[in-house]
Structures are given as structure tokens and as C-alpha cells.
Amino acid sequence: MSTPAAASTRAPGFSESPVRWLLGKIGGGIFVLWAVATAIFFGIRMIPGDPAEAIMGGPGSQASAEALAGARSQYGLDQPLYVQYFGQLWRLATGDLGTSYSLKTPVSEVLGELIPPTLILAILALLVAWAMALVVAVLSTRSGALGSALGSGLEIVSAAVPHFWLASVLILVFSTMLGWLPPVSTNTAAGLALPVITLALPLAGFLGQVMRDTLMEAQRSAFALSARARGESEIGVLLRHSLRHAALPAIALSGWAFGSLLSGAVVVESIFARPGLGRSLLSAVTSRDIPMVTGVALISAAAYVVIMALSDLAERLADPRIGTS
């Protein structure tokens, strides 16, 4: 939900070879992951209270002194800080994300189960949002000033709708009142419908605004006029020229969009009782389960790095202007 324009600002300097590009992306990705891990490691030390207590399930667990000491040594909390830090980095580097305080299972195992449902949700929502944005953008450019104003209003309003509100209203209407769609999400078409729409609608509003601006621009551009002048029909101009241009910002924004979907997943997964990264982050935050928080943060940072690289790549493929100049 943050401003998409901000995220689309491309880093300068793209004239290197594909290998260097890839190496650069990998290096940058490792740096990001290291920085996130480090920030979180030291962040934990600033929390008031005893981490060992959090491991034992919080102060309410009435853990005995022996149990606390056991937890401390089990999690290495009795070691000097630098030993803990480098130990932590080493473990992370070897793929060991530690054991969840609250779930008492290896974080990597839990995340392994949670990543696919969140990915399914996010990817579907991204596709649906793209489709909706495109349809509204095209319809509103083709239906005159009133249609355009209507489309634009629709986009702005849907971009302003909070996920949790939308989810509630959708459940009320489609599950409770009409009984068409289940309120609890499963990986079936019906079970995915409500959460996907909840995530996709606000995003479609954002993408739609950007796409329509580009679409309008492309429709008014000199090359579109040229195409018309050589006998291209309006539909032809739209299909062969304008739509490709309108897709570019959407591709460029898809990294940002994916991030916003992960954000939205926190709310949507909670409301639709759907297992996933977002919901587990929320419960990890409320139970102060730091290994889980770290794990989800690292996973989503890694996802961000990968998605950004992919969208960069897609953008280069879709837009020959990048890299040639």
C-alpha cells in the first residue's frame, strides 16, 4: 500500500554483461539478507526481558529456574555476544533458521510448509489484479470521458480499501448472506476466491491507475497516431501498441506489488484462517517468537530479492530500451 511510484525507481547503471548483472543481483541479495539478519539479531538484544523466558512460552508458563537455564544453553544465550552473532550467521548461512520458540519445531520446517500456500495466494492475486487493472484501464479508455472518470474513481477507491474491511464485507455477503463461497480458505477454486479477490482488488486499483496513465499516454502518442495513419484500426492500435506499453509499468511494479501482497497476506491469512507466512508472522510477533520472526523476515527478504531480479529481467525482456542505451 505504499506509493508504487517510489518502488519503481530503477537503479541506474545497467550497461554490464548478463553474468555481471547476475553476480550483482546475487551479491546484493546476500547483502540484504545479511543486513536483515544482523538488524534482527541486535534488535532482539534490545528487547527488555529475558529471551529464555520467551522460549519457555512467555512469563505465563511459570518456568522453573532450571528450565530457564536449560533453554539458555540450548539456544546459546549464555555465550558471549559475538559468539552468538557469528554462530547465528553461520547457522543461517547453512540454512538453519533455528527452532521456533512457540512451535518448538525447526523454523525452516514450518516455513517450508507455509511458503507454498502464501505463494499460491500471492501469485494468483497478482495475476487477478493485473487482469482486473487491464480490463478497467482498457474499458475506461474506450468509453469516453465519463467512462474514464468512472474507471479512475473505481481505481482510486479500490486502492483505498483496507484489506481487512474488504475481507469482512466479502465474507458477510458471499458466505453468510449468499452462502456461495466458504469463509475459510482452502486451496480449491472456491476456497481461494475470497482471499484472492480481497488481495487483488486494492492492488488492481493501484496498478490500474498506473496502467491507465500509460495506456492513455500510449493511445495519444505519436506512434499510435502513426499506426492509425497507416490504416491501423483502434483495436489494432490497442492490441499491437498501447497494451504492451501499459504492461511495462505493471511489470516494473510487480516487485513492489508482490511485497504489498505479502503485507496483505498478514491480514487476509488471519481472517480467512489460511495457513501461510503472513499469519505465522503475526502470531510470531504477538508471541514474541523471535526465530519465527527472523525466519519470516529472511524468507520474505529473499523472496523480495528474487522477485525484484525477476521483474528486472522481465522488464528487460519486455522493454528493449533498457540496457541498449
Place this chain on the structure above:
Amino acid sequence: MRRLAAHLPLVAVAAVLLFFVLAAIAPNLLSPVDPLAISPTQAFSAPGAEHLLGTDESGRDIYSRIIHGARPSLLIGAAATAIGLGLALVLGTIAGFGGRWLDFGVGRLLEVLFALPGLLLALVFIAFAGPGVATTVMAVGLTTAPGYARMIRAQIIALRASPMVEAATVLGRSRARILTVHILPNALAPIAVLATLGLGQAILWAASLSFLGLGARPPAPEWGTMLSAGRTYLALAWWMTFFPGLAIVLVAAASTVLSRILKSRGVR
């Protein structure tokens, strides 16, 4: 007629924003009813003559709560935007002016902040700082800062290489004077656009955190909190959820439209 139609969005947006700003400044003017006054016997009254937008589970007047909720909601949004923009200003200025290495460093930092999208960053922050209104404001500010910072940095870098700065150099202006008189003020100009856009977004973020139980707390009439509380009674009293949500959507949409209008009018 045509002219009026052209100004319709501006008029509508101005009306919405003025209404809520007035509500924030002088809530009693718009609704003299105490938003905290309970009346168990009148709980869950549907919207009607007595209670324009109905009542909640404690019989409190929803209209009054929305009006009185404007101040905390807008304040949270404004404070978060201010923090986000302030942070961004510092980072963006350092990156824009500070030479290659600082620019590189800030660039990495922004990359890292970007790597945790929105709510995730806010949640991780709350995991460490604990929930509450102050944390919400900080978390939302932190969440929005990297986007702003990138824009400000890009703006400063573009300005630094602009013909305007060249012209000032040719006139013999000192570096310091160019920075303070020409670059900074012009880099700050788009902040009006950013701030209006950001305000609506920040309110949305803050409402999300309230909804997740990590933001403002009842019985304070804050929109996100009202919405969250109302969700429990969704099937019984839809108005408890619908109207606070409407207020959020209205403000967020109005701020988007306003920022678009500002931008198209050349406040760049």
C-alpha cells in the same frame, strides 16, 4: 456546466477532507454526543433517526465516534507521514548530497528496508518495540520512509545536474548557497504531493495495525480500532464495521485524488 464538471473531483475531495479536518479540529461542532457515553440498553441499534449511523455493542453512537475518531486517526496518519517524510528527507539528502559512498550506503539501507514490504517491516518493528500507538506511528513511518527517500534522493540528484544549478554556478553562486537556496527547496516541493498521498496510505496502514490488535486501543474512537471491534459483530450489526471503513476509504481516496490534482497542477 463543463467548467463545473471539470472541477467536480476537486470540489468533492475538498468537501470530504474539509469535513474530516473540521471533525478533527472541532468534533463537538459536528457531533455534540459524547462518543464514550455508553447505554447498554441501546446497544446494536441500527442506523436511524435517533442514531444516524447506529450504535455499537455498548450503545455508543457510531456517527459521533467516527467524528471524534477523526482526530486520532488523522493524527496517527499525519504523524506517521511526518516521521516517514522526515526520515526520508534525512536519508534522501544524505544520499543526494553526501557523495558516492554515502549514496551507496544509503542506497543499500533503503534496499534492505524495501526488502521487508510494508506491514512485514511494521510487524518486525513491533516485535521488537512492542505494540501501541507510538510504535504504530513509528512503524508506519519507517514503512513509508524508503519510498519517500528514494524519490527525494532522485529529485536531489536530478536537480544537482539540472541546468538551473548550472546557471547558478555560472552566476558565481557558492555550493552551499546553491544547495540551500535552489536544490533543497525545489526537492522539497513535491513533498506536498507525497504528503497528501502518504496521509491516506498511513491511515490505511495504521488501521491495519489496529485491526491486528497492535495499534490504538479501544475505547478510544479510532477508526481502525472501531472497525476491528465491529468485525466481531459483523453479522449482527454491519454498520459497526461498514461506516468506520467508509471513513477510512473516503479519506484515503480523497487524499489520493488531491495528490493527483496537485501533481497535475504542476506542484512538482
Place this chain on the structure above:
Amino acid sequence: MSAAEPLLRVENLAVTFGGNSVVRDISFTVSPGECLALVGESGSGKSVTARSLIGLAGPGSQVHADILEVAGVDARTLSQRRWSALRGRQVGFILQDALTSLDPLRTVGKEIDDALRLHSTGSGAQRAARVIELLVAVGLDDPIRRASQRSGELSGGMRQRALIASAIALEPALIIADEPTTALDATIAASVMDLLGNLRQGGSGMLLISHDLAAVAAVADSIAVMQAGRIVERGAAVQILNDPQHPYTRALLAAVPAGKPRFTRLSPATESGDSVSSRTAGPVAPNGQPAAVVQPLLSARGLSKTFLLGKSTGFTAVRHVDFELLPGRTLGLVGESGSGKTTTARMALGLLAPSAGTVELFGQPWSSVPESVRRTHRSSLGAIYQDPLSSFDPRLSTGALLADALSLGGTRNPRARTGEINELLQLVGLEPGMAARNPATLSGGQRQRLAIARALAPKPRVLICDEPVSALDVSIQAQVLDLLDELQQRFGLSYLFISHDLSVIRHMSDQVLVMRAGEVVESGSTEQVFTDPAHEYTRALLSAAPLNLPVRRVSRESMLEGSSEAGKIEGPH
């Protein structure tokens, strides 16, 4: 259709946009083989007229005409589908914005192929062969590779040619070319005009649109002059050029600097300009070499600039440039786009450190000293640019801009300051009332005047002018050039004057440097360089540019010969 019937018949064409009348009372015809030129300054309605001829006047437009016949069809009532069939097939349209008229995401080959595909049923292979044929016909080298490139990979000239190829792909009977040579270098522009000439040779009718009378002079049979949406004068090309009747046409012609000696007025005298000018040609700036004792104000020796591209590769934009700028004189710097003119100017201004060589100002080191030292002398060196608006702080009003510039040397007294501002405004021919205006609301010419006023505020002795008139209409250009002339005479200013336009350079300069690919290929007095060019490149430049008016009509035969570079074109059958 028979040859006698006109391809295009327009009577009382009027176009309005939401009630604003933009074009009205337009009537003309174009017959096969005929070339009609539509000229007029920017905004006079040329493009709107052209676009409405093919039903593309634009969204929100209302087009009315008593007669609008295109290729024998009444175009007023055509359906969308029939328009599509007509466009490209009967009428080839070359858009004004050549640089952006090809879809940057698609290959040039595809764009040209579209024209074929939309109107014919030829097989893919046949069409591909035809695309290559067309690319050869418009004179593009390596056509197979070009066909697979996108517009971003092509230079401006190449794009213009590719666009022409797509417009003539189906050998339309009528070609409408809207400013086909703006944004092109003189040499390239000449070859594009040749190409169009060849098409007409083949029997196509042509409507040629330009703001530049000189450019159309060589090609057009007849000329229609537009002003503020109306045709104010029309007639045979020779007649209009030699004996213009309408005052507007006369002003347009007078404004063309080509062939006008130094210090001749190009624009009609204005009230404010009049008071300043004292027309004395010659004495201040005698032709020929200056006396040896005169010390150059600004001099460069062995100036080079290499830009680093990546870690190892470099690009040398300027190589071993020497020049001297004498007091009260103008040094003209001419060369095609990318030849290093701006880079040289920026080094002279001390904005860019040379990679090698030095710049001296008043005999003192300039480029080699730190900026803090330069700053104390900056008031004696000013600059004006092609795009004045971007050099203004957008937050400042006209008056504030000048006040800011004055604050360096002028008084601190606010009342005196206001006086100084008004003086400056008056000096460049602006109303005192404009002090309160935002520069963004000024016209192009007014903005350039303001830029000049600002440059003059610290009372400099040298002005470096980088393409100061390239963005302006001929008539406005004339006013600005006149203003620069006046100021030079009045204050004995020296100019380093940069332009790609030979006629402007010739009109303004005492000495000329010709640059190509970063090197000075020729230098000397204006007279010498223009009448007896030593370097082959200079000769090519000169032959490409129409430098003299009235025009000598070029015979069709000589045009065909001259177009060998452009390649042969199959005429329409």
C-alpha cells in the same frame, strides 16, 4: 482516378477543439505530382489541418468542411472502417514527431510490415522482402539488420527514413509530410528532402508542412502561408518567395537569417527594441583579422574531454580544441549534433574540467583553478542556453530571478533593485509588469529574453550562448538574434555562439569554428569559411543547407542526380 482530378480538395475547412476554433477557412487542392507547402509559425494550425485531412484531428475535435475530398472520396462521412482502408493505402502520412512515431517496443521491420499487412494479402515472405526493398529505397544501409532493430537503436535520420518507408510502403497517391526534417542535422535533412522530392517525381501528390520557408523553398510548387489558423497568402513558390504580399509572409521571410549580412535587422522594430538600437553596421566589428595587440578575453588551448564509460572504456567527446575569443567579437561554433559543442562550452564556462588543455579568461588561468577562485571572476562570464526555462528556479518569479542575479553585483537597496530589474527587463524588450509573472507562463521568445537579462545582470563581458535560438520560431529567432546584436554593439560584449544552423552562425559570427566528432575541422573568419571552405565536411554542410533566399528553383533532373545517396525509388504506377 484520372490524372486531372485533384488528389486532395479542401474547401472551408474548420476545426474546433471544445469550442476553440483552431483552424478555419482553409481551402486548397493538391493534384498528382504537385507539391503544396503549408508554412507558418508554431501553433498556426498546420498539423491540425494535416491531421484532419485523414480523420485524425484528435480527440475532442469538431471538423467542418464544405468539401473534403481525399483521393476522390468524400471524407466527411467515412466510417471508421473505410477510413482505415483509406489511410496508408491512398494517403501516406509522415508525422511531425519523427523521433517518437515508431513504437519503441517493436522492430522497425514490423512497423513497416504493418502498413503492408493491413492493406494487402501478400504472404509473410513477400511482405518481408518488400520491407527490405523499402528500407533500401529510403537509403538505409544494412536493411536486413535495420529491419530487426527498434527505433531506440536508430539515429534520428534513420527513424525519419523508416517512417517514410512505412508511409510510402503502398505507394499512396498522396503523401502528407508534417515537418519531416525538424530535429535532423542539415546534411541528413537535405537527403530526406531529396527523398521526398523523388517521390513527387514518381507522380505522387504531396502536402509538405514546415515552419521553415527556406526548407520548403527547394521542393514546393506552391506555398500556402498560415497564420493563426487561416491561410493568409497562397501562390506559386517562386512568387511567394520573391514577391510576398501579406505582411506576415514578409516578416517570415525577413526573419530568415540566411544570406543576411552581420548586423542586419531580421525582425521588424519593436517599441522597446527601437529605443535601444543604433544601427551602425561594421565599425565596431570590422571584418578580417583583428590587430595582433588585442588580448583575447577567453582562450582555449589543446582542450580535450574524455568521458569515462564504465571502468575501462572512455569516450572522447572533444579533442585538441583551440580558440580565442576577442573583445566585442562573436566566435561561432557550428557542427552537427553530438560533435562536442556543448561539451566545449561547458569547459569554457568552468563547469566541466578538461581532460587535457587549458582555458584562460582575461589571460588568467581559468579551467585549472579551483571553483572558489573562479567564483570571484564569474560575474564577467555569462551563459544562455537552448532551454531557458529549465535554467530558472521554478519557485522564482521573473523579478525574483533577476533580483537573485543582481544581488551579486548590484545594490542592496530594494527600491534601487526594483529600478535595476525594470532596467534589465526594458533592455531585453520585456514589460516591467512581467516581473511578477512566473517564467513558465512566458512564451519561448520571452523566456529567452529573460535568460539574456539574467545573464546580463552581473555585467559580464563574455556571453556563452549554446543554441540560444534553436527552439524558437524563425520570427522569434529573428527578434532574439537582433537583441543579441544590439547588446553586443551597445556593451561591446563578446559571444561564444553555438548553433547547428549555418545560416544563423553566418549571420552572427566574426570567426567560425566547425566541429565534427569532437575535433575542429576548420576555423577562420566567417567570410572565408563560408565562401571558401577548406574542409570537405564544411563543404558538405554548406551544400546541404539552403543558405540563400530567394530560392533558385532546382530542376527535377538535378534533383535526381543529387539524390544518389538516398537511393532510387520506384515511382508509383
Place this chain on the structure above:
Amino acid sequence: AMTPDASGESGSPVTGGTLVYASGDAEPACLDPHVGGNFPQALIASQYLESLYTKDADGALIPWLAEDSTVSDDGLTRIVKIRTGISFTDGTALNADAVKANFEHLLNPATTSSTGYLALGKIASMQAVDASTLELKLKSPDNSLLESFSMPWVAIESPTALKRSQADNCAAPVGTGPFKVESWKKQDSVKLVRNAGYVLPDPKAGHAGGAYLDAITWRFIPEAATRYAALQAGEVQIIDNAQPDAIAAAEKNTSIKHLDAPRPGASNRVELNSSKPPFNDVLVREAFIHAVNVNASIDSLFFGTAVRSYSPLSSVEPLALSEESLFGYDRAKAAKLLDEAGWSQRDSEGYRVKDGTRLSLSFPVSTSQSIPAEQSLFEQMQATAKESGLEIKIKLLDLSSWYGELFTNNYNLVSAPYTKVGPSVLSVLFHSDSTIPAPSGYFANLSQVKDPSLDALLAAAGTTKDLAERKDLYTQAQKKVLEGYYLLPLYNQQNHFLYSAKLKNVGATTAVATPTFFDTWLSN
């Protein structure tokens, strides 16, 4: 309490089908209730684990996996007879050694048991005399030991399974119950399947053989509205933590039924921290209790699903003492008491002041331990208290922050649940020993009553063998805390379930009121 649906179900039971249970509680970190020991664990563990004792439909304690138990005259030696012929789902036989292994597991600090550990706290040593006889030596007499044995937190698991790592045991504890854990998809659901070899320990109850249901899918749906919507949509057949408004709506709806199973032990109450001002003054405590209008709020917020309590104990505890007369809403009385206590001034906002300090009460509320209706109730208390010049500052906190407030004594009012079978919960909640924090900082005596005479009553009540004396002692103890205005009882600890009418024979519960589904079947 074992009570199949009293109304009697029409039609004959159908075997098969999967019951989908939707829980609003947080997902347990460990499915073994020995570890930690909270109510959500008890809810699910009741399906696959069984206890030595349980309670019957009338609330009477009856042996279950145990056959019988006797205690020595000095009350320091207890013999427990274990049933034979029962085995755990991993094939291990149930015997005295197995029970001993369980107790050792609970008492081992590494297990980090809290509830079970406290319940067995008086055991000094134990010995398996023979296969079916376990002898326990106690540190002091404990007349609530059998009640403790009836709690799921002390349920008996396979000793073979307990030897596994804690992680393994948490993922799939092995017991003797009608179902067994098949798989656990974290953050989603636990899959339970029928225990084909189930032997009903008490042949008098229900049918013989295995459960009717093939399986139970135990889902976690924290959002109350979603949970209820899922029940309405037929996605799930039973939900817990039902909201009062949903219960009220369901009462009018023939397709959804309601099971109200109040928890034993303490009532749901607000405790007044007597260890610091202003509640160290009994007058202020009494004034507070008369200043808040609880009944009106309970009526409107709970839609008649909650009955006002005037006792420290749950209404299911036979020894509960109810003193309605002490708890009337009476602003005049409150005002008088406050004047008397010196809080006679008012500040600009209308709050009472004494020596320049406002009569302000900090009330930390745990979001994860109170349903929305309860939070609204607190808000309404806040509003009514304001009229009498008392300021209540409600702080909604997540669990860890909430504990933080308690352990730093940074509260005046608090509401904390505590579930334990039997009146001995009073010792946990009101004995002065319970004000001494455990190493973790936790203490249960949140009103911080430190009254030697009360301590003596509670100690005597916990050790006496004479049931009449026990009742008398606990009654006196309750009277003391009620009349000392240490707490404001609200209602029973709510434990409401809503279920689809297709689900038959729902209603059997354990001693801690967690439902069991041995007799339950799904009609088509």
C-alpha cells in the same frame, strides 16, 4: 462431566465421517499437555489422552484409567490401583510403571510443566508396587489429589512415547483415548483418527468399541467472525469460543446447537490489587465494587448466555459460596465510601482526587485471554466508574506485555483465568504463598491477599480428611475474600460451543469441561 446429550438423539448412530472442529484458541505449541499446560492443550488432548480420574454427569469424581485409590490415615501415603487390559495406541501396556513414568515426566523440570507440576507438587516419591499398584509418598496431606488426577494436564501417556525427544512427543503424544494424533500441519490443523483398539475404561458410559467418527480435523480459526461463518457455511461442524451474539442467534436457529460447559475452578472475576494504593484501603475496594454497573452490561453484551456470579468459584463447584448482597451497583454508597476514605475532591474532569492524586486505576487486559464481549464489558465498567469519579485506565496488551505489567506490580485491576478442578483453586489464588513469584515472575494471587487467618483456613481445608469440615473451611475462606472486596466476580469462565445440528450426541465433557467425541456421530 460425562453427559451425553440429555435431550436424546433421534435415529440410530452412523459410523464414519470426519468431524471438523474449529478452535478459536491459539494453536498449542505442544500437543502434550504435560508441557506447559493450558486450556487449549486440554481441549485437544481430551481426544487422545485420558486421565486416571474424571467427573461424571453429576460432577462426582469417578475413577477412569485408575480403578481405585486409597490414602493412609496420616494422609501421607496414597495407593493408586491402575486398570489392566488397556494399552496405549503404540501398543505399550498401561500399568503402574507407565503412570509412574508420567508423573516423573511431569515433575522433571526439563518437561517445563506448569499446571501439572503444581498439581503434583506434594508428591515426594513414588514406587510401582506391582503392575497395577502405584504407591505415592506425599510431603503433606493433599485432599485434592484425585481432583488433580482428573485434569488433562496430568493425563497418562505411553511411557515408550515419552522416551522420545520432546519435539517428537509434542508433535504426536500417544495416549489411550478414542482418537490418536495422525498428523499436525502447523498453523493449520491437527488430524486425529479413530483409535480402533479403544477400550472404554468405564463400561457404564456410552457404547462399546471405538468412536463412531473416523476422524477429527482440528482446525485453528482465530477470527471469531470467520469461525462462525464457517459453521454457518457447513465448513466446520463445531466451534469453540463462540461469541455471545452468535450463541444468541444460534438459539433461534434450528440448524445450529449450543453447548454451554462452564469451566470448573475459579469464576471469571476482576481482582483488586490490595498491595498498593488506592486498593490497599478496603473502603476504596468496596466503593469500586458499588461504582461499576456490571449486571446491565452482562445482560446486553452476553445476550443472556452468561449468568452473573457472586462467588470466587465456578458455579459447577459444589462448594461455591455466593454472596449477591455484597455486590450491588450503588453509586450513593460508593460516593459515601470514597468521601469517607478521603477521596472527596474532584478534578476538572470530574475524577476524585486525594492529596493531589487522581483516583486512577490501571487495568491491563490480555487480548488473548478475553473475548471481545468481555473487553466491551470492561469498557462499560470504565464508563460507569467514571460517573463515580473513578478513572479506569484499560490497557489492552498482548500476553507477554500483560504478564510484564503483572510481574512489575503495575496494575490495580486484573482479570486472569484459572482452571483447576475442585475448590483447592482457592489456595492457588488467595494463599499468601501465591504472592511469592516463581522464578519466571509468575504468581497466582493477583489480588495479593496476605491474610494469615485466610492462609490457615486454606491450609486446613486442603489437608483435612473430613468432607464436612473441608466444606466449612472453604466456605469461611470464600467469605473472607468476598467480604474483603478483593475480587469482583463476573460469571463462570465461559466455555461455549456451537455445533451443527447434524452432529449428534454432543455434550460429553471431561472434568475440566473440555468436550469429548467418543459418542458423537455425524448424520448425513
